[in-house]
Amino acid sequence: MAMKVYGPAMSTNVARVLVCLEEVGAEYEVVPVDMTTGEHKSPAHDARNPFGQVPAFQDGDLILYESRAISKYILRKGGSDLLRESNLAESAMVDVWLEVESGHFSSTMSPIIFQCLVVPFLGGETDTKIVQENLEKLKTALGVYEARLSRFKYLAGDFVSLADISHFPAAYYLLGGSHASVLDAYPHVKAWLAEVMDRPSVRKVVELMKLPSA
Amino acid sequence: MAPMKLYGATVSWNVTRCVVALEEAGAEYQIVPIDFATAEHKSPDHLARNPFGQVPAFQDGDLHLWESRAICKYVARKHKPDLLREGNLKESAMMEVCLEVEANQYTAALNPILYQCLVSPMFGGTTDQKVVEENLEKLKKVLEVYEARLAKHKYLAGDFLSLADLNHVSVTLCLLATPHASVFDAYPHVKAWWDGLMARPSVQKVAALMKPSA
Numbered sequence: 001m002a003m004k005v006y007g008p009a010m011s012t013n014v015a016r017v018l019v020c021l022e023e024v025g026a027e028y029e030v031v032p033v034d035m036t037t038g039e040h041k042s043p044a045h046d047a048r049n050p051f052g053q054v055p056a057f058q059d060g061d062l063i064l065y066e067s068r069a070i071s072k073y074i075l076r077k078g079g080s081d082l083l084r085e086s087n088l089a090e091s092a093m094v095d096v097w098l099e100v101e102s103g104h105f106s107s108t109m110s111p112i113i114f115q116c117l118v119v120p121f122l123g124g125e126t127d128t129k130i131v132q133e134n135l136e137k138l139k140t141a142l143g144v145y146e147a148r149l150s151r152f153k154y155l156a157g158d159f160v161s162l163a164d165i166s167h168f169p170a171a172y173y174l175l176g177g178s179h180a181s182v183l184d185a186y187p188h189v190k191a192w193l194a195e196v197m198d199r200p201s202v203r204k205v206v207e208l209m210k211l212p213s214a
Numbered sequence: 215m216a217p218m219k220l221y222g223a224t225v226s227w228n229v230t231r232c233v234v235a236l237e238e239a240g241a242e243y244q245i246v247p248i249d250f251a252t253a254e255h256k257s258p259d260h261l262a263r264n265p266f267g268q269v270p271a272f273q274d275g276d277l278h279l280w281e282s283r284a285i286c287k288y289v290a291r292k293h294k295p296d297l298l299r300e301g302n303l304k305e306s307a308m309m310e311v312c313l314e315v316e317a318n319q320y321t322a323a324l325n326p327i328l329y330q331c332l333v334s335p336m337f338g339g340t341t342d343q344k345v346v347e348e349n350l351e352k353l354k355k356v357l358e359v360y361e362a363r364l365a366k367h368k369y370l371a372g373d374f375l376s377l378a379d380l381n382h383v384s385v386t387l388c389l390l391a392t393p394h395a396s397v398f399d400a401y402p403h404v405k406a407w408w409d410g411l412m413a414r415p416s417v418q419k420v421a422a423l424m425k426p427s428a
Contacts, residue, residue: 050359068310069313072310092279092287096279103281
């Protein structure tokens with residue numbers, strides 16, 4: 001039976017899960033959740049994700065939520081080496097950079113994506129102050145990334161891991177938005193992102209994110 | 215073998231999150247204080263340990279880590295892997311969900327409350343009651359979800375103690391030092407779960423560490 005992912009592919013958190021499914025070659029289906037009609041707050045969705053968010057995930061009778069938890073389950077089940085769990089030091093570095101992705105990269109990108117893409121879509125006006133504040137925080141983070149990627153091929157070391165791939169959804173919107181030039185000052189980051197975006201799994205999910213139904 | 219080193223001040227709930235894990239894992243460790251008053255956290259020495267200039271930072275031999283939750287995972291994996299259940303797909307998945315919920319929902323709501331009630335006054339600032347009230351409402355929603363979960367299971371991830379339970383301890387101990395500890399009273403299963411954690415020697419030790427020195 002195919003695994004089910006509940007939520008729109010264009011959501012960064014849904015996309016994160018989809019790329020892991022692609023990485024392990026799992027059979028899956030994306031079940032739409034119409035957030036414009038509040039479907040994510042419906043009783044049916046609440047039973048899958050009590051915080052009323054996307055994604056939710058189902059594999060047989062196992063129901064999960066929180067994209068990074070779902071991602072790890074998928075990778076472990078699929079026998080992927082993207083977590084490096086057989087190596088204490090390597091898996092620790094993967095965990096460090098997953099925390100950095102969540103706490104420093106995606107957390108600053110979220111308000112930027114919301115202000116630049118979602119707010120106008122809903123007919124509102126972008127709050128440029130919020131965008132600028134978060135761009136400054138992003139630059140601080142990018143400085144740290146640049147130093148790291150000047151020494152190592154990937155974030156956790158000289159091996160690709162979930163830590164790198166977990167950046168792709170927010171990076172997709174950054175690269176396609178009006179602030180992509182912020183990356184120009186960080187050449188190693190720019191090159192690393194280009195490589196991540198070029199992975200077959202990422203290309204496939206980007207196509208899903210672009211669909212009108214997404 | 216040299217004890218593990220944890221860099222930071224025990225007033226920080228991110229630092230003490232790691233102390234709980236170290237105590238539970240029975241690891242040999244020492245706490246190396248970092249003095250915020252003299253901006254030691256922004257010194258070149260500390261930036262070499264944590265490039266974001268934050269605490270905690272951690273060292274085990276020549277492995278250097280930062281981000282409290284990554285440190286906790288490493289300590290558990292090395293010394294008490296039963297806290298992670300990584301050999302069991304379903305149990306480890308539930309554990310990961312609960313770890314994410316602690317960070318993204320529970321502590322996300324608690325952080326502003328602790329900052330307003332404990333940190334701001336320490337620096338001569340005032341407590342913004344509006345921020346406190348807004349986040350207490352968010353916290354209550356999380357506690358409702360926990361109440362439903364703990365009515366069915368002894369611990370958050372299932373009927374086994376896991377790192378997910380332990381990662382809640384440091385921020386919850388801080389909540390007890392604010393006027394809002396009674397928020398737990400409306401959630402009897404959550405209260406019972408917390409009382410059980412408080413009884414653990416590791417938690418008692420950390421509670422004593424966090425008390426301001428006479």
